[in-house]
Amino acid sequence: MIRHIFFDLDHTIWDFDKNAQETLTELYHQYQLNTLGLNSCEAFIERYTENNQLLWAEYHMGRITKDTLRAERFHKTFIELGITPELVPHQFEEDYVQFSPKKTNLFEGSEKVLSYLQKKYTLHIISNGFKETTLLKMERCNLNPFFKNVIISEDVGVNKPDKAIFEHALQLAGAKKEESIMIGDSIEADIRGAQDFGMKAIFFNPLNKDKPADVEWQILHLEELMLHF
Numbered sequence: 001m002i003r004h005i006f007f008d009l010d011h012t013i014w015d016f017d018k019n020a021q022e023t024l025t026e027l028y029h030q031y032q033l034n035t036l037g038l039n040s041c042e043a044f045i046e047r048y049t050e051n052n053q054l055l056w057a058e059y060h061m062g063r064i065t066k067d068t069l070r071a072e073r074f075h076k077t078f079i080e081l082g083i084t085p086e087l088v089p090h091q092f093e094e095d096y097v098q099f100s101p102k103k104t105n106l107f108e109g110s111e112k113v114l115s116y117l118q119k120k121y122t123l124h125i126i127s128n129g130f131k132e133t134t135l136l137k138m139e140r141c142n143l144n145p146f147f148k149n150v151i152i153s154e155d156v157g158v159n160k161p162d163k164a165i166f167e168h169a170l171q172l173a174g175a176k177k178e179e180s181i182m183i184g185d186s187i188e189a190d191i192r193g194a195q196d197f198g199m200k201a202i203f204f205n206p207l208n209k210d211k212p213a214d215v216e217w218q219i220l221h222l223e224e225l226m227l228h229f
Contacts, residue, residue: 002110004175008184009058009127012204013110014137019103023096031089038081043125048077060128060159060189090201101133114146116226124149127167128159178193191215
């Protein structure tokens with residue numbers, strides 16, 4: 001019997017892409033990037049998103065540090081789009097990190113689903129997100145009342161999919177593997193991480209990407225959880 005539900009935050013509850021798009025559009029105009037030759041805001045956001053996802057995948061696996069991720073994602077994007085190094089706006093990353101976590105777009109149905117589940121289960125967050133931004137997102141979106149524990153990889157010292165973070169989360173929750181389940185968008189970090197640890201997992205797949213054969217359970221919308229729990 002499931003008693004504890006562990007959620008990822010970014011890309012699962014907090015709509016990372018929508019919040020990033022809003023922030024980057026504002027910064028594109030604030031920095032007048034069109035005067036640097038970046039004539040398409042959409043192309044800029046698309047290239048950044050690709051680079052950010054690749055770097056986050058490397059961070060999840062412990063191959064790069066937080067500082068490397070933050071130093072490279074925008075610098076790499078500007079260079080690839082033809083901006084010479086001396087014209088790269090170096091304050092851009094700091095402004096993005098300041099403004100983006102204050103955005104409050106959640107995936108459709110998030111609050112409804114969390115309110116429903118909270119009455120029947122104990123809910124927790126396990127996030128590889130950076131501590132200061134994760135806590136700010138939780139506060140700004142009024143998510144803290146839904147969750148007993150917020151486990152952040154920077155505090156634990158390892159990232160999902162490392163088994164140690166799942167072990168820590170269960171110990172903190174006073175939960176057993178067989179009564180726990182992980183819900184997240186990352187196949188490697190959330191789903192395979194939990195499954196390799198011995199927990200059940202649900203792949204949140206709002207873009208309806210191809211589901212790998214080793215992923216047993218997926219949902220396309222959070223409200224599907226209300227049909228299963």
